[in-house]
Amino acid sequence: MESLDMAAKVVVVTSGKGGVGKTTSTASLGAALAQSGRRVAVVDFDVGLRNLDLVLGAERRVVFDLINVTQGVANLSQALIRDKRVETLFLLPASQTRDKDALSEEGVEQVIAQLRERFDYVLCDSPAGIERGAQLAMRFADEAIIVTNPEVSSVRDSDRIIGLLDSRTLRAEQGDVVAKHILVTRYEPARAARGEMLGIDDILDILSAPLLGIIPESEGVLRASNVGSPVTLSEPANAAARAYFDAARRLMGEYVPMALPTQRRSLLDRFLRRGVA
């Protein structure tokens, strides 16, 4: 099995701004990677506001959490929750009751080191903001997925997060780099074509980092979180799911041509598109 001789990759999913789709993207990419046979752990760093369990449909199975493991109350095996649909997907939940200061850098370092031994991919779902919690989530990352909406405040915050990735991570302090990938979510190609929404080129130019994927705005994503299943599992043919599958393959180093997510365009859209081209 090829995944056995691969070194583990620790990837932080971050954004600065809240509500752009970090948790949804962590769940969907984690599932997509696991669906292709990789051993994946998704780790919720949002202490006090955990939600990855809910999006993955594992909210009633949480017994121990990340803080319990860092403090030695539970061992890693006791805290990891195996997904019921994909057997190589595991969740390490955040604590819902503890204070965020209960998470120590040393504790996180030890847990990440243990996860590296057991998984091919460790996806760290960062809390919003640029404070301690977000910095701990990125601290030991090899790579970063910066989730960005095509909207000015989100792009600005992404730029800020890139600054932190280049200064506050262990890799940065050692003179190395954290490889960055931009994941644009909630994208509406028709509106971008009409000049109503920042385009992909605009975002990449401004952030000067490579693109991992473009996730179209889709009702399927909300439906999926409603039922507690990543969209790649519940609706694999959905445009957003396909975009997550493509992004996961790019994360694994495959070359996948970047196609704008297909979307039915009305005649009026086509007309307007031509009018401003």
Next chain:
Amino acid sequence: MSLLNLFRRQRSAPVARERLQLLLAYERNNRNLPDLVAVLREEIMAVITRHLPVEHDDVRVTMARGDTVSTLEIDIHFPTGAA
């Protein structure tokens, strides 16, 4: 004319792009500096109080950023007859 405006009004993305580029160029340059205005204010205070009886609230430091030139405005109030 009104039809042209209809098209024009919708193209807000170029405005967003330009605003972001200007803002981020500035923020990237200042990312690792502490709050420059606050630092300047403290140091100016230290110099001024050696010679004039001013209170903390009497010194106002503001910075205005222009496209090519920025201005630093220092406004110091002190009692008439103190100097």
